[in-house]
Every structure is written in structure tokens, then in C-alpha cells.
Amino acid sequence: MADIATIGILQQRTIHRDEILYEQLVATLHHRTVVEQAKGVLAELGDLDMHQACTALRGYARTHQLLSEVARDVATGDLDGNGLVATQPAPTTRSPAPD
Numbered sequence: 001m002a003d004i005a006t007i008g009i010l011q012q013r014t015i016h017r018d019e020i021l022y023e024q025l026v027a028t029l030h031h032r033t034v035v036e037q038a039k040g041v042l043a044e045l046g047d048l049d050m051h052q053a054c055t056a057l058r059g060y061a062r063t064h065q066l067l068s069e070v071a072r073d074v075a076t077g078d079l080d081g082n083g084l085v086a087t088q089p090a091p092t093t094r095s096p097a098p099d
Contacts, residue, residue: 031068037075046085056084 035057042053057074060083061067073079 002083031071034068034075035071038071041074041077042081042085044079048085053085060084078086 038057039050039053042048042056043050046053046056046057057071058067062084064070070079074081074084
């Protein structure tokens with residue numbers, strides 16, 4: 001009987017660990033999606049390439065210690081991206097988007 005109980009406990013722990021891992025992966029994916037959206041907003045606002053937009057986002061977030069919050073606010077329009085874009089050097093020439 002003890003062996004069966006032990007197996008049940010071990011299986012429950014495995015299931016619980018898998019659920020926690022799943023929740024962490026979903027949160028990470030959501031965070032990454034928001035960061036990519038914010039980079040796109042900044043790139044469009046400042047006519048920046050994605051690297052410059054990422055640098056602007058990271059620089060602002062480091063100064064304010066809020067990367068996740070800044071990314072979310074830029075992506076949703078709660079934070080004006082023009083202030084972040086203004087801190088970047090002049091953009092390099094970007095090729096026009098294909099039709």
C-alpha cells in the first residue's frame with residue numbers, strides 16, 4: 001500500500017511541476033510578445049530599425065527599471081513612444097516596405 005501511495009504522490013508532484021512550468025512559459029511568451037509590439041511601435045514612430053527600437057526601449061526601461069511595464073505601456077499606447085524615440089541617434093536609411 002505504501003508503494004502505491006508513494007507513486008501517487010510522485011505523480012502529483014510531477015503534474016504540479018508541469019503546471020508551474022506551463023504557466024511560466026505562457027507568461028514568458030506573453031512578455032516577449034508585448035516587447036516585440038513595443039519595438040514595432042517605436043520603430044514606426046521614430047523611423048528606426050528594430051535594433052534601434054530595442055535599444056531605445058531597453059535604455060528607457062533600464063533608467064526606470066521597468067522593462068516589462070514600459071514595453072506593455074508603449075505597445076498599448078499608454079506611454080508616448082515619441083519620448084523614447086527622441087533619445088535615439090538619427091535613423092539609418094530603411095528600405096521601403098514592399099507593397
